[in-house]
Amino acid sequence: MRIDYQRLAPEDTEALVEFLLADPWPFHAGVQNADAIRQRVASGVYDDADNRTFWQLADGERAGLIRLTDLTDPTPMFDLRISSKWRGRGLGKAAVRWLTEYLFNEFPEIRRVEGQTRRDNAAMRAVFRACAYVKEAHYREAWPGPDGSVHDCIAYAILRRDWETGTTTPVAWDDEPARP
Numbered sequence: 001m002r003i004d005y006q007r008l009a010p011e012d013t014e015a016l017v018e019f020l021l022a023d024p025w026p027f028h029a030g031v032q033n034a035d036a037i038r039q040r041v042a043s044g045v046y047d048d049a050d051n052r053t054f055w056q057l058a059d060g061e062r063a064g065l066i067r068l069t070d071l072t073d074p075t076p077m078f079d080l081r082i083s084s085k086w087r088g089r090g091l092g093k094a095a096v097r098w099l100t101e102y103l104f105n106e107f108p109e110i111r112r113v114e115g116q117t118r119r120d121n122a123a124m125r126a127v128f129r130a131c132a133y134v135k136e137a138h139y140r141e142a143w144p145g146p147d148g149s150v151h152d153c154i155a156y157a158i159l160r161r162d163w164e165t166g167t168t169t170p171v172a173w174d175d176e177p178a179r180p
């Protein structure tokens with residue numbers, strides 16, 4: 001399968017509407033309707049100083065959407081969606097490896113990249129692990145579900161120096177100060 005990445009262009013708005021409305025996206029909050037999506041595009045949440053969005057093209061077809069956020073912050077974050085038709089074929093892992101390389105190359109000052117997902121999103125958690133992201137935080141009951149349920153939120157990150165050297169710096173979990 002040939003995989004390409006293409007920055008979202010202003011003329012892609014209707015393709016974006018079609019892509020986002022084609023799947024239910026249970027792990028994403030927010031109302032999904034065409035006008036709301038068009039308004040979000042117009043407001044710059046997909047492309048401005050803080051945000052960039054890319055299509056992931058599989059054999060030329062729009063299979064995935066990668067949104068990079070907090071780009072003016074020392075820790076950029078990302079959101080990833082693979083169309084249900086294309087899931088389970090390695091595109092999620094390819095997307096995270098690509099966006100990690102893109103961010104570290106494009107923004108020399110950033111030291112880390114972070115992503116968050118819902119605790120029960122087993123596929124995304126597998127993608128983070130496969131791409132050498134390390135679990136850094138477990139936010140209990142931080143993610144309200146659309147049906148009134150509440151979920152834990154899990155944060156993963158990769159450090160530039162680990163990415164460059166292929167190493168893994170563990171989190172210093174046992175750092176509570178000793179009693180005086």
Ligand SMILES: CC(C)(COP(=O)(O)OP(=O)(O)OC[C@H]1O[C@@H](n2cnc3c(N)ncnc32)[C@H](O)[C@@H]1OP(=O)(O)O)[C@@H](O)C(=O)NCCC(=O)NCCS
Nearest residue numbers: 027080081082087088089090091092093117122123124126
């Ligand atoms: C999460 C998502 C991006 C993964 O993309 P994908 O192309 O299916 O991922 P890949 O094929 O590269 O890898 C999927 C991994 O998850 C694993 N996986 C898939 N479903 C799983 C499940 N229900 N339980 C456990 N692991 C699962 C696969 O085995 C694979 O891991 P492996 O390489 O260790 O075998 C995609 O499913 C998606 O877009 N989901 C809806 C949107 C979403 O949840 N986005 C993340 C928001 S933070």
